[in-house]
Amino acid sequence: MDFLSFREEVTKYIFAEDMLQKADIILIPGNAYPQNAERAAALYRQGYAPYILPSGKYSTLVGHFAGVCEKADRYNKEYKTEWEFLKDVLVQNGVDESAILKEDQATFTWENAKNSRIVTDQNKLVIQKAILCCRNVHARRSLMYYQKSFPEAKIFVSPSVIGNITKENWYTTKDGIDAVNAELSRILYQFSLLV
Template identity: 45%
Template structure:
């Protein structure tokens, strides 16, 4: 049965079919499920590199990058396959600094898998699309963390509603100024 908020669900919870890519991008976070899923994709041969991104986080005793890197190594991802971006303070910087890191390594992906929290997928996708060259194809792999916030569950409790509606607000704040550049 349709709900009045179905359009929000379709907008926020971006997802695409997966296929092999040049890189797996992980836009920060303090939840292990992000790197667990990125490592699983790596082991399936979906990309030769993982680039977790994220600086200091008050929830962690280290940068988000270090937290995610440690999980990847524990799961058997070789250190050489994990690139480093440990300065970003928010999603847009995850994209900016990740692009900078790729350029420094002489990497120019044609296709990238974006491994991000399910309710964060649209904002992450828009951030990376805004920063990366227009011809890069993004494949979105949404991760459901221990909070179990997904397209099927977000509207069932106050915390899910709060997180998703905050994403709607942040998208407006992040991208309103970019829209004129997108139509040129």
């Protein structure tokens, strides 16, 4: 395999993305960026799914919701959890509150996925197809966790670009290479914890 082919394989693997189909739910792992929830709201308004489930309390590394990372001028309330923040983004972008489910205890991605499954089960939702709105560079790892939690469902990834790292340019900067390297390492290590 030559260098270009290797780079293309890494890109295709890390930056998971699918052609979307209508689904039973849109899932959003916790974060402090509005882009994933904005994308989910757009998909909801287009009729891709009747429910959205944002998930998240806050990072265990910080111990509280550390604040909105982008567009804080628009999303400027006092949020206690990632879920509160993501819900506000969804509502401000045209999602009916009745369509938003609640998971506000997860503190890392694996908990986002596991707890989301608990919420859908408690609501007696049968999830055969789901759309996962997540950060582009975090797409493969998010997908791994959500597939583990929803093994019977087909999950379609609809990623958002957050920051400047894209599938087209990640290999051109140290930050991009470091981000992809970190994801590869986390995927390999965390996969071993799931089996």
